[in-house]
Amino acid sequence: xxxxxxxxxxLLLLPLFFLPGCWSQxxxxxxxxxxxxxxxxLPDRRAPFLVTMDVxxxxxxxxxxxxxxxxxxxxxxxxLFTGNxxxxxxxxxxxxxxxxxxxxxxxxxxxxxxxxxxxxxxxxVMDFIMRDNQMRLTNFVLVAPGMAHDILAAPExxxxxxxxxxxxLLAQARTSSEADPQEAYRMQRQMSTPGQxxxxxxxxxxxxxxxxxxxxxxxxxxxxxxxxxQESQGQGAGGAxxxxxxxxxxxxxxxxxxxxxxxxxxxDPIETRGFLLLKNGVKLAAIVVPDPLNPEKKVVxxxxxxxxxxxxxxxxxxxxxxxxxxxxxxxxxxxxxxxxSAPEMLKKLGSAKAAAIKxxxxxxxxxxxxxxxDIVGFGAIxxxxxxxxxxxxxxxxPQVFTQLxxxxxxxxHIRRTGQLSRPAPINR
Numbered sequence: 001x002x003x004x005x006x007x008x009x010x011l012l013l014l015p016l017f018f019l020p021g022c023w024s025q026x027x028x029x030x031x032x033x034x035x036x037x038x039x040x041x042l043p044d045r046r047a048p049f050l051v052t053m054d055v056x057x058x059x060x061x062x063x064x065x066x067x068x069x070x071x072x073x074x075x076x077x078x079x080l081f082t083g084n085x086x087x088x089x090x091x092x093x094x095x096x097x098x099x100x101x102x103x104x105x106x107x108x109x110x111x112x113x114x115x116x117x118x119x120x121x122x123x124x125v126m127d128f129i130m131r132d133n134q135m136r137l138t139n140f141v142l143v144a145p146g147m148a149h150d151i152l153a154a155p156e157x158x159x160x161x162x163x164x165x166x167x168x169l170l171a172q173a174r175t176s177s178e179a180d181p182q183e184a185y186r187m188q189r190q191m192s193t194p195g196q197x198x199x200x201x202x203x204x205x206x207x208x209x210x211x212x213x214x215x216x217x218x219x220x221x222x223x224x225x226x227x228x229x230q231e232s233q234g235q236g237a238g239g240a241x242x243x244x245x246x247x248x249x250x251x252x253x254x255x256x257x258x259x260x261x262x263x264x265x266x267x268d269p270i271e272t273r274g275f276l277l278l279k280n281g282v283k284l285a286a287i288v289v290p291d292p293l294n295p296e297k298k299v300v301x302x303x304x305x306x307x308x309x310x311x312x313x314x315x316x317x318x319x320x321x322x323x324x325x326x327x328x329x330x331x332x333x334x335x336x337x338x339x340x341s342a343p344e345m346l347k348k349l350g351s352a353k354a355a356a357i358k359x360x361x362x363x364x365x366x367x368x369x370x371x372x373x374d375i376v377g378f379g380a381i382x383x384x385x386x387x388x389x390x391x392x393x394x395x396x397x398p399q400v401f402t403q404l405x406x407x408x409x410x411x412x413h414i415r416r417t418g419q420l421s422r423p424a425p426i427n428r
Contacts, residue, residue, distance in 0.1 A: 195379020
C-alpha cells in the first residue's frame with residue numbers, strides 16, 4: 001500500500017513545477033506602458049511609417065505627482081517617443097532604441113491614423129492591431145487630418161494626459177451624436193462584410209476661440225498686458241514682456257469615410273448625425289426649427305431616441321430602399337414667448353422636427369453616394385434579404401450604390417416640454 005502512495009504523491013506534485021507563472025513575470029518598473037499610438041505615413045521614403053507613442057512616466061505609475069525616472073515633476077505625466085521604419089513594427093522597434101524600458105502595448109487604448117495613412121490604406125494598421133499579441137481589438141481607431149503626431153503633442157486641458165483627454169472626448173461623443181467611436185474589431189468586421197464599408201471618428205486640432213473671434217483675442221492680450229505690467233512693478237524696465245498665446249483645442253466631430261480600407265472623404269457633424277440616425281446610433285441630439293407661431297424665432301428640440309427601419313425594394317429590375325424613421329424627444333428651449341404646450345402646437349413641432357431629420361438624412365446619403373462609400377450597409381441588408389440579387393450586382397456595388405434611390409419617411413413626436421409648460425412671463 002505504501003509503495004502505491006509514493007508514485008501517486010509524486011504525480012500530484014509534478015504539476016507544481018509547471019503551474020507557477022513567475023517564470024515569465026515582468027516587473028512594472030521594467031515596462032514602458034503605452035497609452036496611445038499615432039501612425040503617420042510619409043510617402044516617397046524608404047521608411048514611410050512614422051510611429052509616435054504616448055508613454056506613461058515611471059513616477060506617475062508609482063503614484064503621486066512627482067515624476068521619477070522619466071523627468072521632473074509638475075509636467076505632463078507622459079512622454080512621446082517616435083520611430084520610423086518600413087513597417088509599423090520596425091518603426092516601434094526603432095523607437096525602442098531611445099527607451100530605457102521594455103515597450104508594453106497591452107494598456108494601449110487609442111490608435112490615431114493620419115489622413116495620408118488612411119488614404120494609403122488601413123490594411124497595415126489593422127494587420128498590426130490584430131497580429132500583435134499585446135494589442136487589444138478594443139482599441140479605438142481615429143483619423144486625424146494632417147499629422148497624427150501633432151494630436152499627441154497637443155496640450156491636455158482637463159485631464160492628466162492627452163490619452164485621457166481623447167478618451168473623454170470619445171465618451172462624450174456617444175451623447176452628442178456628432179461622432180461615432182469605432183473600435184478596431186468593429187471596423188475590421190465592417191470591412192470584411194460584403195456590401196458594407198467602414199468609418200472612423202475624426203479628431204482634429206481646432207483654432208482657439210480667440211483666433212476665430214478677433215475681439216476675444218484683443219481682450220485676452222489686453223488682460224495679459226495688464227497682468228504683466230502689475231507683475232513687472234519693482235523688477236525694473238529690463239524684464240521681457242510675455243505674450244499671451246492661446247492654446248489649440250482638440251475637437252472630435254465628423255466621420256472619415258472609407259471604401260474598402262482606403263479613405264474617400266469626410267462627413268461634417270450634421271452629415272454624421274444623419275448617418276447615425278440611419279444606424280440607430282443617436283442617443284441625444286439637438287435640432288433647431290422655426291417657432292410655429294413666430295417663425296423668426298427658433299425652437300430647440302431634442303432627439304433622445306430614433307429607430308430606423310431599412311427595407312430593400314425590388315421593382316422592374318431596379319433596387320431601391322424604403323427608410324422609415326421614428327424619433328422621439330423633448331422641447332429643450334425656445335426664444336419666443338409663444339405657448340407651445342398645446343397638443344396642436346406639439347404636433348406642428350413634431351412635423352417640423354421630422355422635416356429637419358429627413359433633410360439631415362438626405363444630406364448624409366447624398367454625400368455618401370458622392371464618395372461611393374456604403375457605410376450604412378445597404379448592400380449588406382440586400383445581401384441578407386435577397387442574396388441572389390446581391391450576388392449579381394455585388395462586384396460593382398460601389399457604382400450601384402451611387403445610383404440608388406431612397407424613399408424616406410420620418411415620424412417625430414414631442415413627449416415633454418421640460419419643467420415649463422409655457423414660457424415664464426416677463427412684465428414690461
